[in-house]
Amino acid sequence: xxxxxxxxxxxxxxxxxxxxxxxxxxxxxxxxxxxxxxxxxxxxxxxxxxxxxxxxxxxxxxxxxxxxxxxxxxxxxxxxxxxxxxxxxxxxxxxxxxxxxxxxxxxxxxxxxxxxxxxxxxxxxxxxxxxxxxxxxxxxxxxxxxxxxxxxxxxxxxxxxxxxxxxxxxxxxxxxxxxxxxxxxxxxxxxxxxxxxxxxxxxxxxxxxxxxxxxxxxxxxxxxxxxxxxxxxxxxxxxxxxxxxxxxxxxxxxxxxx
Numbered sequence: 001x002x003x004x005x006x007x008x009x010x011x012x013x014x015x016x017x018x019x020x021x022x023x024x025x026x027x028x029x030x031x032x033x034x035x036x037x038x039x040x041x042x043x044x045x046x047x048x049x050x051x052x053x054x055x056x057x058x059x060x061x062x063x064x065x066x067x068x069x070x071x072x073x074x075x076x077x078x079x080x081x082x083x084x085x086x087x088x089x090x091x092x093x094x095x096x097x098x099x100x101x102x103x104x105x106x107x108x109x110x111x112x113x114x115x116x117x118x119x120x121x122x123x124x125x126x127x128x129x130x131x132x133x134x135x136x137x138x139x140x141x142x143x144x145x146x147x148x149x150x151x152x153x154x155x156x157x158x159x160x161x162x163x164x165x166x167x168x169x170x171x172x173x174x175x176x177x178x179x180x181x182x183x184x185x186x187x188x189x190x191x192x193x194x195x196x197x198x199x200x201x202x203x204x205x206x207x208x209x210x211x212x213x214x215x216x217x218x219x220x221x222x223x224x225x226x227x228x229x230x231x232x233x234x235x236x237x238x239x240x241x242x243x244x245x246x247x248x249x250x251x252x253x254x255x256x257x258x
Contacts, residue, residue, distance in 0.1 A: 006042055018042070033057055036221060041210060048168035049208055055164050056201045059157045060102065060219050062226030068093040069230045070243065076231050077240030083231065090227040091220050096144075099198065099223055103216035105145035106202035109174040110212045118173050122180070129180035133188045145178060145199020146185060157197030165204055172207030175200070 008017045015022040018038055026035065033054040037045045045053060062069070072090030079085050094100050112132045119125045136143050148155050162179065165171040182195040198219065205215050234240055 007039065036218070037208075037210070040214060040217075045208075048170060052161075052165050052168055052170050052204055053208060055161055056204055056218065057222040057225075059161060059197050059201055060099070060222035060226075062223070062229060066098055068098055068223060069227065072227045072230055073234045073238075073240040074244060076234055077238070077244060086231055087224060087227050090230070091224060094216060094220050094223065099219040100216050101144050101196065101198035102202040102205070102219040103212065103214075104202070105178065105199035106174065106206040106212040106215040108144050109177050109203055110206055112177060113173055119176075122183075125176050125180035126184050129177060130184045130187065132177070133181055133185050137188050143181060143185060143189075145196055145202065146181070146189075147193040148196040151194055151196070154194050155197045155200075158195045158200045161197070161200050161204055165207065170204075170207055174203040174206040178203040 006018070008015065008022075010016070017026060020026050030038075031050070031054070034045055034050045036057075037050065037053050068090040071093050072086045075089035076083070076086035096104060112128075116128065119128055133143055162171065162175060165175055178195060178200060186192045201219070202212075202215050205218060206212050210218070
């Protein structure tokens with residue numbers, strides 16, 4: 001029997017990864033972000049791609065006491081013997097409202113671009129964006145990547161990541177369409193919403209040619225580092241018990257029939 005793989009194999013005296021000798025070719029020579037890209041794309045990213053990719057990982061690593069961080073801290077409070085359980089609890093909360101928006105936005109933009117000619121100027125992008133947002137609204141759906149519970153005017157990550165992509169020559173069609181959506185959506189939705197960081201990360205990752213069906217995985221990869229930091233802080237300066245008691249001691253019974 002044989003089980004083909006292009007990833008890792010090992011023998012009694014050697015470990016190989018991506019066709020490279022792990023110890024001779026990769027350790028100390030390849031950064032973790034670069035390796036993560038390589039493992040999925042099965043090609044080594046260029047320095048420019050690595051810079052954009054790692055900027056995305058940094059942008060998504062931690063955003064304070066989000067539900068994912070709270071879930072991890074409270075799980076650690078309940079089961080301090082299970083660090084992996086606390087990390088998993090935080091990661092399991094990556095969905096359509098937090099973290100998962102990265103994938104949702106990338107897929108949304110990618111589907112919108114399928115079978116279309118790429119516009120050559122902002123006017124063309126705005127026209128396409130207006131068509132896409134209108135169709136989404138008529139279908140009774142939401143445009144992923146619009147709005148943020150904290151950053152009501154501008155998500156500070158958005159212009160920085162777009163700027164990095166521009167500097168590296170990687171401001172591609174997904175980012176340009178996302179930017180155009182930011183310019184025109186008010187005409188359709190009747191209110192102005194910021195392009196959130198998770199959405200712009202999805203657009204940037206899609207422009208790197210990474211599979212849009214896997215973009216949530218990169219958001220979770222980034223957040224795993226943030227959650228480990230949250231758990232380290234929970235050990236140093238715990239708030240889990242206070243959070244639990246605040247909710248528990250203020251619980252008020254209501255008649256379900258009322």
